[in-house]
Amino acid sequence: MADKPIKAIKGFDHDLQCRGFQFAVGETYKHEGTVEACVGGFHAIPEDVHPLAVFSFYPPAGSRFCVVEVNGKTDRESDKIAAEILTVQREIGLGELAQEAVDWVMARASLEGPVAVKDNGLATASGDQGAATASGYQGAATASGYRGAATASGYQGAATASGYQGAATASGYRGAATASGDQGAATASGYLGQVQGKEGNALFAVERETWDGPILSVACGIVGKDGIKADTWYHAKGGKLVEVAQ
Structure with missing residues (x-):
C-alpha cells in the first residue's frame, strides 16, 4: 500500500x-x-x-x-x-519527456564536468562555445551557452542545445535531440532517434532497420521550410523527415 x-x-x-x-x-x-x-x-x-x-x-x-x-x-x-x-x-510530448529525463539525471547524478561517462551521468556546458558529452547509459547532455554542443551517445540518452547556434546530437538507441536556440542543429543517428527544433534550426536524422543494422536512409531539413514545423518531433523514413505520430 x-x-x-x-x-x-x-x-x-x-x-x-x-x-x-x-x-x-x-x-x-x-x-x-x-x-x-x-x-x-x-x-x-x-x-x-x-x-x-x-x-x-x-x-x-x-x-x-x-x-x-x-x-x-x-x-x-x-x-x-x-x-x-x-x-x-x-x-x-516527447520534448517534455526528454526534459523529464534531463531533470531526473540532474537530480540524482554527480556532475562529471563537461564529459559524463557514468551511467545516468549528467554533462552540462553553459559557457561560450562549450561542449557537453554524455556517453553513459541513459545519460543527459545539455548545452546552453553561445554555440554550445551537446552530445548523448549512450542508450536512451537525451541531448539539448538551447544556446545561439547550438548543436544537439543523439546517437544512442532511442536518443532524443532538441535544438531550441537560434540557428541551432539537432541530429539523431541512433535507432528510433527523434529530432526537433525551433524556427530556422537544422534537423538531420538517420533511419535504421534495427538498432545495430545498416543505415537505410538519411533525411534533413530546416524548420519552417518545406512543411517542417517547429517544436515537432521527426524521424527519418524513406529519405524524408516524417512527423512522429502522437
Whole structure:
C-alpha cells in the first residue's frame, strides 16, 4: 500500500489506450482484482526510475505519454510499478519527456564536468562555445551557452542545445535531440532517434532497420521550410523527415 501518491510516467497507444483499456486525461481509475506487476493493476514507470524507461514498453513513434499519479495497493518489479488507483494528470510530448529525463539525471547524478561517462551521468556546458558529452547509459547532455554542443551517445540518452547556434546530437538507441536556440542543429543517428527544433534550426536524422543494422536512409531539413514545423518531433523514413505520430 502506497503511503502517499507516487508520480509516474505512463505510455499508451495512439488512442490513449493500454492493453485495450481506455484512459482519459484528468480521470481517476480503480483496478478491481489482483494488483501484481506484470499480472494485474495499472502499470507505469515510477518517479525513481529513469523516465525514458517507458520506451521499453511504448516506443516513441506512435505512442502517447502522460504524467500520472498512482496510489492504493502497489507492487514493484524492476523498472515498473503496478497500482490499484491511477490518475491521469496531463499528457506530455516527447520534448517534455526528454526534459523529464534531463531533470531526473540532474537530480540524482554527480556532475562529471563537461564529459559524463557514468551511467545516468549528467554533462552540462553553459559557457561560450562549450561542449557537453554524455556517453553513459541513459545519460543527459545539455548545452546552453553561445554555440554550445551537446552530445548523448549512450542508450536512451537525451541531448539539448538551447544556446545561439547550438548543436544537439543523439546517437544512442532511442536518443532524443532538441535544438531550441537560434540557428541551432539537432541530429539523431541512433535507432528510433527523434529530432526537433525551433524556427530556422537544422534537423538531420538517420533511419535504421534495427538498432545495430545498416543505415537505410538519411533525411534533413530546416524548420519552417518545406512543411517542417517547429517544436515537432521527426524521424527519418524513406529519405524524408516524417512527423512522429502522437
